[in-house]
Amino acid sequence: MKNTPATVNMPVDSATGKLKTAGLSYAMNPFDEYAVEEALRLKERLPGSTATALTLGPDSSCEAVLREAISRGCDAGVLVTGPEFADANPYATSFALAAAVRKLHAEKPVHLLLFGKNTNDGNSGAVGPETAAWLDWPGLTSIKKIDAIDEKSATVWRTVEDGVEVLKVALPAALSTVKEINEPRLASLKGKMAAKKAAIPKWSSADLGLNPRELQAALSSTTVLRYSPPPPRPGGIRVEGATAAEKAKKLVDILVERKLI
Amino acid sequence: MAILTVALTPRGKMIPAAYELLTAGRALADSRKEPLCAAVLGSKAPEFAKNLLERGADKVFTLSDPRLDNFNDELHAKTLAALARKEGLGQILLPATVAGRSLAARLSVLLKAGLASEVCEVRQNGTGLKAKRYQYSGNVVSELEFKSQTQVLTVQAMVFPPAEKQAGRAGEIVPVALDASVESRIEFLSYQPEESSEIDLANAERVVSGGRGLGSAEAFKAIRELAQALGAAVGASRAVVDSGWIAYRHQVGLTGRTVRPKLYLACGISGQIQHLAGMSSSGTIIALNTDPDCPMMQMASISVQGDLNELLPLITAEIKRRRGQS
Ligand SMILES: Cc1cc2nc3c(=O)[nH]c(=O)nc-3n(C[C@H](O)[C@H](O)[C@H](O)COP(=O)(O)OP(=O)(O)OC[C@H]3O[C@@H](n4cnc5c(N)ncnc54)[C@H](O)[C@@H]3O)c2cc1C
Numbered sequence: 001m002k003n004t005p006a007t008v009n010m011p012v013d014s015a016t017g018k019l020k021t022a023g024l025s026y027a028m029n030p031f032d033e034y035a036v037e038e039a040l041r042l043k044e045r046l047p048g049s050t051a052t053a054l055t056l057g058p059d060s061s062c063e064a065v066l067r068e069a070i071s072r073g074c075d076a077g078v079l080v081t082g083p084e085f086a087d088a089n090p091y092a093t094s095f096a097l098a099a100a101v102r103k104l105h106a107e108k109p110v111h112l113l114l115f116g117k118n119t120n121d122g123n124s125g126a127v128g129p130e131t132a133a134w135l136d137w138p139g140l141t142s143i144k145k146i147d148a149i150d151e152k153s154a155t156v157w158r159t160v161e162d163g164v165e166v167l168k169v170a171l172p173a174a175l176s177t178v179k180e181i182n183e184p185r186l187a188s189l190k191g192k193m194a195a196k197k198a199a200i201p202k203w204s205s206a207d208l209g210l211n212p213r214e215l216q217a218a219l220s221s222t223t224v225l226r227y228s229p230p231p232p233r234p235g236g237i238r239v240e241g242a243t244a245a246e247k248a249k250k251l252v253d254i255l256v257e258r259k260l261i
Numbered sequence: 262m263a264i265l266t267v268a269l270t271p272r273g274k275m276i277p278a279a280y281e282l283l284t285a286g287r288a289l290a291d292s293r294k295e296p297l298c299a300a301v302l303g304s305k306a307p308e309f310a311k312n313l314l315e316r317g318a319d320k321v322f323t324l325s326d327p328r329l330d331n332f333n334d335e336l337h338a339k340t341l342a343a344l345a346r347k348e349g350l351g352q353i354l355l356p357a358t359v360a361g362r363s364l365a366a367r368l369s370v371l372l373k374a375g376l377a378s379e380v381c382e383v384r385q386n387g388t389g390l391k392a393k394r395y396q397y398s399g400n401v402v403s404e405l406e407f408k409s410q411t412q413v414l415t416v417q418a419m420v421f422p423p424a425e426k427q428a429g430r431a432g433e434i435v436p437v438a439l440d441a442s443v444e445s446r447i448e449f450l451s452y453q454p455e456e457s458s459e460i461d462l463a464n465a466e467r468v469v470s471g472g473r474g475l476g477s478a479e480a481f482k483a484i485r486e487l488a489q490a491l492g493a494a495v496g497a498s499r500a501v502v503d504s505g506w507i508a509y510r511h512q513v514g515l516t517g518r519t520v521r522p523k524l525y526l527a528c529g530i531s532g533q534i535q536h537l538a539g540m541s542s543s544g545t546i547i548a549l550n551t552d553p554d555c556p557m558m559q560m561a562s563i564s565v566q567g568d569l570n571e572l573l574p575l576i577t578a579e580i581k582r583r584r585g586q587s
Contacts, residue, residue, distance in 0.1 A: 008398040008515060010400055091369055120515060132367070138335055140447065161359060162455055166452070222376065222409070228401070230401070247567055248572055251563065260545055261583075
C-alpha cells in the first residue's frame with residue numbers, strides 16, 4: 001500500500017515544474033483500501049493465516065498507513081524507507097518491495113500479495129505486476145473476486161474490458177484488486193489500540209541487501225523532468241433558448257456542425 | 262534498435278488500439294530511422310499480419326500458438342521478452358488495457374527496461390526518449406525521460422488516431438514459434454461476456470453519463486436512450502452507482518474508470534473533483550444541468566441549462582430525426 005496525498009487536486013508550480021506538496025495531508029491510497037480489506041477477509045476465511053501490511057516511502061511519515069492497516073485488523077506492518085525513495089518510479093519501487101517480500105518470505109512463507117489497482121498519485125498500476133515479475137511469481141491484475149483458495153492455488157475473477165475471466169493461479173502469487181471486490185471496513189477501537197502500540201520495523205536498502213548499482217539503475221530508468229497543469233480547456237459556450245425544445249435543437253445543430261455526431 | 266507494437270487479439274478479435282499504436286510507433290520509427298515491427302499473438306495471428314503491414318508495420322511477427330489465445334500474463338510476457346532480446350527490439354508499445362498494462366509491467370522487469378504507463382505523448386529527443394502522461398487522475402501532466410536502454414510504454418486509448426490502411430503496402434511476415442519450455446502457473450478456466458449490446462466505456466468515442474440530477478432509477482432510462490441514439494457508451498457518477506441505478510463498471514471517476522472520448526455528455530452531474538478526475542481530458546464536454554454555476558457547467562465546452570426530464574427526450578428525438586434524414 002502507499003501513503004498518497006488525500007487529494008488529486010494537486011497544485012503545480014508552473015515556473016519550477018514541481019508539485020506544491022507543502023501542507024498536504026496524506027492517507028492510504030484509496031484503491032489500497034480494497035486490498036487491505038480483502039486480506040482481512042481472507043484471514044477470516046482461512047483460520048491460522050496472518051496479514052502483514054507493507055509500504056515503501058522516503059521517511060517515517062509513511063508509517064501512518066501501516067498503523068491504519070493494523071487498526072483495521074492487519075497483524076503487522078513493515079516500512080521500507082530511505083530518502084532515495086522520494087519520487088521513486090514503479091520499477092524501482094517494485095524492485096525494493098520484492099526484496100522486502102523475499103525477506104518476509106524467508107521468515108515465514110508468504111502465499112499471496114495483494115495490491116490496489118493503482119495509486120491516486122502516480123496512476124500507473126504497475127507496481128503489483130512488476131513486484132510479481134521481480135519475484136518470478138505469477139501476477140494477475142483487475143481482480144474482482146477471490147473464489148476458492150488454499151495454500152497451493154486460488155481461483156479468481158478478472159474484470160476485462162469486454163467481460164470477466166475466471167483463472168486459476170498457483171500460489172505464491174500477486175493480485176491487484178479492483179473496487180468491486182469488497183466494501184472496506186472502518187478501524188475498530190481495539191484495532192486502534194493495537195495500531196498505537198505496534199512496533200513497525202524499518203528496512204533500508206542496505207537491510208534488504210539491494211545492490212546499489214542495480215537500485216540506481218532502477219531509480220533512473222525513468223525520471224520525471226517536470227510537472228505541469230493539464231492544457232487549459234477552450235472557453236465554453238452556452239446554449240440559450242426560450243424553450244427546452246429550442247435548446248435541444250440548437251445543441252444538436254452544434255453537434256452536427258462540429259462533426260461530433 | 263527497432264520499435265515494436267504489440268497487437269493483442271482477445272477472443273480472436275484485433276483490438277482497435279493496435280492501429281493507434283502503429284501511428285505512435287510509425288512516428289517514433291521515422292524519427293529514429295528504425296524499422297517498425299508489430300507482434301500479433303494468438304492462433305489467428307497470421308490472419309491479421311497483412312492488415313498490420315498495410316497499416317504501417319515494416320515487419321510483423323506472428324506468434325500463432327493456441328496457448329496465447331487467452332491473455333496469460335506470464336506466457337505473453339516471457340514470449341515477448343524472448344522475441345525482443347532475439348530481434349533487438351528496443352522500444353515496446355502496448356495498449357493501456359487490462360492485459361496491456363499487466364504485460365508491460367512484467368516485460369519491463371524481464372527486459373530491465375524503464376516503464377511509462379498510459380502515455381499521451383512520446384517523442385525522440387536526441388538519443389533519448391521522452392514521454393508525457395497524466396497523473397493525479399488527470400489533474401497533472403508529467404514529462405519523463407528514459408535512461409534505460411530498452412523502454413516499455415503503454416499508450417492511452419484514443420490519443421493517437423488509428424493508422425490508415427494503405428492497400429497493397431508490403432513488408433515482411435515472420436512466424437515465431439512459442440518456446441515449448443516456457444511454463445505458466447496461470448490457468449484459464451472460463452470467460453463470461455458483458456451484455457453484448459453495450460458499448461464499452463474504455464474505447465468509446467462518445468459517452469453519455471447520468472448523475473443524481475436524474476432523480477430516479479427510472480429516469481436513467483433516458484440516458485440509455487440518448488446513448489443508443491448517439492452510438493455512445495453509458496457512464497454514471499458514483500452517486501448514481503451507489504444508489505444502485507446502474508452497475509459499478511459504468512462509474513466514471515477517481516474510483517471508477519477513466520474515459521477519454523471525443524464527446525462526453527454529463528447529464529445532471531455536478532462535477533465534483535472525483536468525477537472530473539475520470540473524464541476531464543475528454544475532447545468536447547457537454548453539460549446538461551439546472552444549476553448554471555456548478556463546476557461541470559463551468560468547465561464544459563458546451564453547457565445547456567435546463568431540466569433533464571424535459572431536455573433528454575427532446576435531444577434524443579432531435580438526433581433520431583437528423584439521423585433519419587441524413
Ligand atoms: C474517495 C472518493 C472517491 C470518489 N470517487 C468518485 C468517482 O469515481 N466518480 C464520481 O462520480 N464520484 C466520486 N466520488 C463522489 C463525488 O464526490 C460526488 O459525490 C459525486 O460525483 C456526485 O455525483 P452527482 O454529480 O451525480 O451528484 P450531485 O453532486 O448530487 O449532483 C447532481 C447534479 O444534478 C443537478 N440536477 C438536479 N436536478 C436536475 C434536473 N432535474 N435536471 C438537470 N440537472 C439536475 C444538480 O444541479 C447537480 O449539479 C468520490 C468521493 C470520494 C470521497
